[in-house]
Amino acid sequence: MRQATVCIDSEALQYNLNRVKQLAPTAQIVSMVKANAYGHGVKDCLAALNESDAFGVACLEEALEIRKLGYSQPVTLIEGVFSEDEMQIAIEQKFECVVHQTQQVEWLIAQKDAYIAQSLKVWVKLNSGMNRLGFKADEIIEIIQTLKSEGFNCVLTMHFANADTEQHPLNEAQKNQFLAIKAACKPILASCCNSAAILKWPELNFDFVRPGIMLYGASPFADRSIADLDLKPVMSFTAEIIALNSIESGESVGYGSHFVAERPMNLAIVSIGYGDGYPRAFLKQNFVAIQGQLAPVVGRVAMDMIAIDVTGLSVNLGTEVELWGQRRWVDDVAKANGTIGYELLCRLSNRPKRKRM
Structure with a gap:
């Protein structure tokens, strides 16, 4: 049987959640589990994240899955609802909504009695420079005042565009605008920290933090590893050697014959490929880990399938190969592929088997 496997380490996930608690001890934690828990599998992650104060998802379908799995924590729909009918379902299921455009505010006010009766907070999104979702500064204060006058408990929220980039000028601009709006609307609850911001700006943790990628043991920064951040990788992605070959100098490997051996080599063929979600377009040399050693x-x-150079290594048919995990971090694979760890984790296919430690 083909042995491509995704294994989720529940203890590592709990460790990373506790790391968030250390960094933001006075804030409530809204653990982001959107996109199937960043590709890790919601059903395999929620138990380890059960001490979160709430969960964050992108849409109603993701929130309903959490309830179906038996979890009763508050859930925040970070893109809000997409129709008035969805608003009714959200209220029934006790989901809290982000509002980022006037139609959503109208749907909310139309059902305010039911929403308020469930003691649900409404998250009002500021567009302070990301320019995707949210109200601009010249309109959000009035929106918040209107919602407060209708009896809603509001949370001012925003998203940093460059929290992962040191000294980007927009960071200070976004911070200052958020603080000005917060001051103008006080008293009001506040939330602006994703993983990168939690790690960089503890003074901005406020009432709620929204960790995402750091929970899963990948770094939000291009220049800081998970070891630097005291995080543990949660996912191990492995496969097995299914064939062993030897080639001579001058022989080529794979489609297009782009790789040509400069010396005699021993090759191992591994049962993994882009059909499983393993990336294809490597811009730099990539490696896998075999028995704790890196192999190109x-x-x-x-x-x-992929081919790896195992010259000088003692391997056999069935030897396990780590594509990313404990020894070969997903962030390093992503860098070789010209992308970020988030993407590799989220685009895994359903073909690899899944298990939980």
Whole structure:
């Protein structure tokens, strides 16, 4: 049987959640589990994240899955609802809504008695420079005042565009605008910290923090590793060697014959490929881990297989290969692929088997 496997380490996930608690001891934690818990599998992660104060998701369908799995924590819909009918379902299920455009505010006010009766907070999003969702500074104060006058308990929220980039000028601009709006609307609850901001700006933790990628043991920063941040990788992605070959100098490997051996080599063929979600377009040399040692990937990644150079290593058919996990971090694979760890984690296919430690 093909042995491509995704294993989720529940203890590492709990460790990372506790790390958030250390960094933001006075804030409530809204653990982000959108996109199937960043590709890790919601059903495999929620038990380890059960001490979160709330969960954050992108849409109603993701929130309903949390309830179906038996979890009763508050859930925040970070994009809000997409129709008035969804607002009614959200209220029934005790989901809290972000509002970022006037139609959502109208739907909310139309059902205010039911919303307020459930003691649900409404998260009002400021567009302070991300320019995706939210109200601009010249309109959000009036929106918040209107909602307060209608009896809603409001949370002022925003999202940093460059929290992962040191000294980006927009960071200070966003901070200052958020603080000015917060002061103008007080008393009001506040939330602006994602993973990168939690790690960089403890003074901005306020009432709620929204950790995402750091929970799963990947770094939000290009220049700081998970070891630097005291985080543990949660996902181990592995496969097995299914064939062993030897080639001579001058022979090529894989589609397009782009890799040509400069010396005699021993190759291992591993049962993994882009059909499983393993990336294909490597811009730099990539590696896998075998028995704690790094071994280079050679030739193009195919849909179902890769070739690795195992010259000098003692391997056999069935030897496990770590594509990313404890020894080869997903962030390093992502850098070689010209992308970020978030993308690799989220785009895994359903073909690899899944298990939980």
